[in-house]
Amino acid sequence: MSLKIENVTIYTGRGDKLVESAIVIEDNKIIAVGEEAVERNAENTMDGHGKTILPGFFDMHIHLGMDGIADPFAQIATDSQATSAYRHQANGKKQLESGVTSVRNLGSKWHIDLAYRDAVAAGLVTGPTVYGSGQPIVMTGGHGYPLASEADGEDEIRKVARQTLKQGADVLKLMATGGVMTPGVDPGSPQLSENEMKTAVEEALHAGKTTASHAQGTIGIQNAVRAGITTIEHGIFLDDETIELMIKHGTVMVPTLAAPYYIVKNADSGAIPPHAVKKATHCYEAHKESFRKAVEAGVKIAAGTDAGTPFNLHGDFAKELELMHEGGMTVRAIISAATYDAASVLNVQNETGSLEKGKIADFIILSEDPEVSFAAFRAVDTVYKRGEIVYVN
Template identity: 90%
Template sequence: MSLKIENVTIYTGRGDKLTESAILIEKNKIVAVGEEAVHKQATTVIDGQGKTILPGFFDMHIHLGMDGVADPFAQISTDSQALSAYRHQANGKKQIKSGVTSVRNLGSKGHIDLAYRDAIEAGLVTGPTVYGSGQPIVMTGGHGYPLASEADGEDEIRKVARQTLKQGADVLKLMATGGVMTPGVDPGSPQLSENEMKAAVEEALHAGKTTASHAQGTIGIQNAVRAGITTIEHGIFLDDETIHLMIEYGTVLVPTLAAPYYIVQNADSGEIPPHAIKKAKYCYEAHKESFRKAVKAGVKIAAGTDAGTPFNLHGDFAKELELMHEGVMTVRAIITSATYDAAAVLNVQNETGSLEAGKVADFIILSEDPENSLSAFRSVETVYQGGVMVHVN
């Protein structure tokens, strides 16, 4: 059985845009895209006139165990493991509906994201492809400690890294600085040292895995980059020296612009902890400017929302893309950052992340072309995962 969708606009994820084109799917793989697909026969043919096809999105920074409530750490502290698992499943479904077919979950208490990933792979539940970190690794009392593994010194960090990899983590998450949501810590203050992070990076590399570092302050970002971290999360305070260092090391930025945006927008709700509001307001403009500077300098970007933080809901991936566009990224660059470049961060770009023959058939159909209207990112009509329609609006 084969499926061809024709008369469509296609963004391949590699920067190419094909008009009046087609895509041919057989089983769970893409057989042909573009002119070759136009001339091939198929068992089922769909006329997609006026529609646009993109690779399935990757959200490279989410928290499936957090719902976007005003105080997510309070929620985590009262959730049982069973309730958290149900929460992961409910939020995973919301991701699929928004066109996100793959997620990188960067922090779940009890490593529940890894169990959720395994349940999806075993066919017990449906959801996005999950690349999970399990519990993040933090210094004692460090940012995110309510859902993390606390460790101090290179030896302890190395042991916890090995334990996390033993649990099946796809990526190790480390906290290089303080953050907005944790009380009593400064987003600009360094936490794990360069050498501590380097120990974890070494363990990840030995296991063939990648790393991510929550890093908001300049010194902490530089420590993480020199330690060999794969991605910098947030990157709120980036100066020219730090940006050049990231380019030198090939470090990818996952900006999560939506996270402070939603805290600032909802500051008067009376629900968000006051310490988080104060810190988010302090960081907000610097974050946007750092992102603009990084894009203009040529830092590679992978899209991620930090979904689960206050009022930052799962299923609202489009908001991050809109904020990235405001921050000077072109529509095609945004699409690449949310597809092929994201897959490359996870070393799976040869299997997924773009619409090319031989790759897994994860793709979405939009009702319009995002280069004509940015609102197209909110008009996800159909989602295919592994060649199977998993959602239709």
């Protein structure tokens, strides 16, 4: 059964904007976009006058096992595996309803994100397409250790990397530096070494997988980039040398601007662990400046929220887009960072991530044009996944 949606504005995800255009889908695929779609007939036609269509969003950094409560590590410590699985499903649904049809989950205890991914793919539950890391790989006592696999030295890292890949991970997550949420570690301090990370990258490449590195401090970011990491997560303390290194290596930055924003905004709540408030407050302005400089220099960006961290709720993807806009990105660049460019990081850009003939029919309908009103990103009217409506506002 084919469906044509006509009289719409379309952002393809690759920088193009089509006005008074159309899209035709059949089963789970896009069969025509633009002029070809305008001229083509379909079994069903819908008038989308005043609406805007975008590819389904990718949130490239989330934690489905965390709800965004003030102390997520306390939640992880008390959850059973079954409770965590239910939490993944509830949070996945919130992501889908915000227009996020694909997520990259970068850290779940017990590798539950991988089981949730398989349940979605099998049709057991409704949720976004999941690309998961399982448990992150950290040094002993490193950032995020309550939900991670701890390993030290190249041999141990190689063993754990292989074990994580055996579990079915799509991406290996490694901690290059300390972080905000873990007590007793400094966000600016290096953790896993360049050689340790290089070992994990090698194993991921052998398996045809990608890598991501939590990296906040300058030295740790440089270590990760030289190690061949696919994406730098956060990138809080960037200097000119580090930015040049990222451009040279083609390293993608996933900024997660919403994570420190919500901690600083809610610092006076009294509920967030004091160590996290202190560190986030210290990092906040540097993070914004680093992002601005990276964008200006031409570092590749993919959108990710770090949803699940304090007060950083699943389903609030639009806040990250707003912060990216404040940091100097245009609307079309933001759309690309949240769609095609994100898909490219995962090496799935030939199947999804843009509105092009032959691709999977993951797309969203907005009530407004985001170039006319940036608030349009919060006006999600309908979400289609694989050609099926999965949410109507």
